[in-house]
Amino acid sequence: MRTVRAPATSANLGSGYDTFGVALSHPTDIVRVERADHTTIEVTGAGAQFIPEDPDRNTVDALADALDGPAHIEIDKGVRPASGLGSSAASAAGAALALNDLYDRGYSREELVPIAAEGEAVVSGAAHADNVAPALLGGFTIATENGVRSIETNVPLVACLPEEPISTREAREVVPTHLTIEELVTTVGNAATLSVGMCRSDPELVGAGMADEVVTPNRAALITGYEDAVEAAREAGAHGVTVSGSGPGVLAVCPAGRRRAVAAAMVEAFADNGEDARAYRTWTGNGAELV
Numbered sequence: 597m598r599t600v601r602a603p604a605t606s607a608n609l610g611s612g613y614d615t616f617g618v619a620l621s622h623p624t625d626i627v628r629v630e631r632a633d634h635t636t637i638e639v640t641g642a643g644a645q646f647i648p649e650d651p652d653r654n655t656v657d658a659l660a661d662a663l664d665g666p667a668h669i670e671i672d673k674g675v676r677p678a679s680g681l682g683s684s685a686a687s688a689a690g691a692a693l694a695l696n697d698l699y700d701r702g703y704s705r706e707e708l709v710p711i712a713a714e715g716e717a718v719v720s721g722a723a724h725a726d727n728v729a730p731a732l733l734g735g736f737t738i739a740t741e742n743g744v745r746s747i748e749t750n751v752p753l754v755a756c757l758p759e760e761p762i763s764t765r766e767a768r769e770v771v772p773t774h775l776t777i778e779e780l781v782t783t784v785g786n787a788a789t790l791s792v793g794m795c796r797s798d799p800e801l802v803g804a805g806m807a808d809e810v811v812t813p814n815r816a817a818l819i820t821g822y823e824d825a826v827e828a829a830r831e832a833g834a835h836g837v838t839v840s841g842s843g844p845g846v847l848a849v850c851p852a853g854r855r856r857a858v859a860a861a862m863v864e865a866f867a868d869n870g871e872d873a874r875a876y877r878t879w880t881g882n883g884a885e886l887v
């Protein structure tokens with residue numbers, strides 16, 4: 597038996613669609629695996645009623661196949677599904693690390709990233725690696741088709757989750773398929789600014805680099821109260837605010853001492869729009885770990 601704690605993650609960070617991701621210090625999923633003749637899955641915890649235990653529809657079964665490691669897999673969800681905090685990726689990363697160790701497959705964490713990303717394809721239709729990369733490696737990650745890069749960083753964050761779920765599969769359908777050269781230039785500048793900010797653990801620079809006018813506006817339009825939450829977070833001291841992953845979560849970066857105020861402001865703004873929301877005051881955190 598192996599047990600892994602795997603973190604929530606926030607992908608895209610505005611300017612890094614399908615590329616950037618950060619691990620959050622909490623919430624986390626706990627994944628337990630035990631050798632078995634064939635794979636069975638048991639899910640408990642946050643939003644468990646919305647998560648299929650049928651292996652063909654759960655993100656972790658692809659891992660058991662890819663690692664040739666049939667197992668009874670117990671997932672205790674801390675990361676609510678369809679929230680924009682990489683819920684499916686937390687389970688996939690946790691299962692990948694646990695099965696790799698249980699069956700002594702010897703893959704490095706970097707090598708497990710594309711394997712875990714196949715689990716994402718089961719639920720979102722695309723093997724995007726921008727959640728599983730930080731879930732496995734921690735810190736800030738840049739996932740490209742040529743591999744994954746990661747750096748340790750220390751940035752205060754607030755993740756605010758409105759109740760109404762948004763499926764990643766559906767939210768991918770509103771992403772534009774083309775951009776202008778002007779939009780490309782601006783996006784490159786913002787993404788580079790954000791990367792430098794992460795390298796320096798500088799929340800102000802990270803916040804500036806989160807700006808995005810290509811993907812984020814279409815995603816934001818799916819989230820009731822988004823504009824008000826952004827404005828409230830900024831008034832409370834946030835340096836940058838964007839859609840977390842495919843939403844409905846909203847991610848704010850702020851000075852450490854402003855997290856409580858930013859969290860309260862966002863929750864209140866959603867409430868004013870008739871949306872229940874909860875906020876996590878968190879930091880960039882570590883990747884999945886055996887416990």
Ligand SMILES: Nc1ncnc2c1ncn2[C@@H]1O[C@H](COP(=O)(O)OP(=O)(O)O)[C@@H](O)[C@H]1O
Binds near residue numbers: 671765
């Ligand atoms: N182990 C899992 N954990 C979370 N969601 C899962 C899992 N396996 C399958 N799913 C399905 O994936 C969807 C949530 O994934 P997704 O839409 O990408 O959002 P999230 O940002 O939470 O990962 C839900 O439909 C859920 O039922």
Ligand SMILES: N[C@@H](CCOP(=O)(O)O)C(=O)O
Binds near residue numbers: 615682767768
């Ligand atoms: N790059 C993906 C990220 C999805 O993140 P999730 O946390 O919503 O699953 C996308 O934007 O579709």
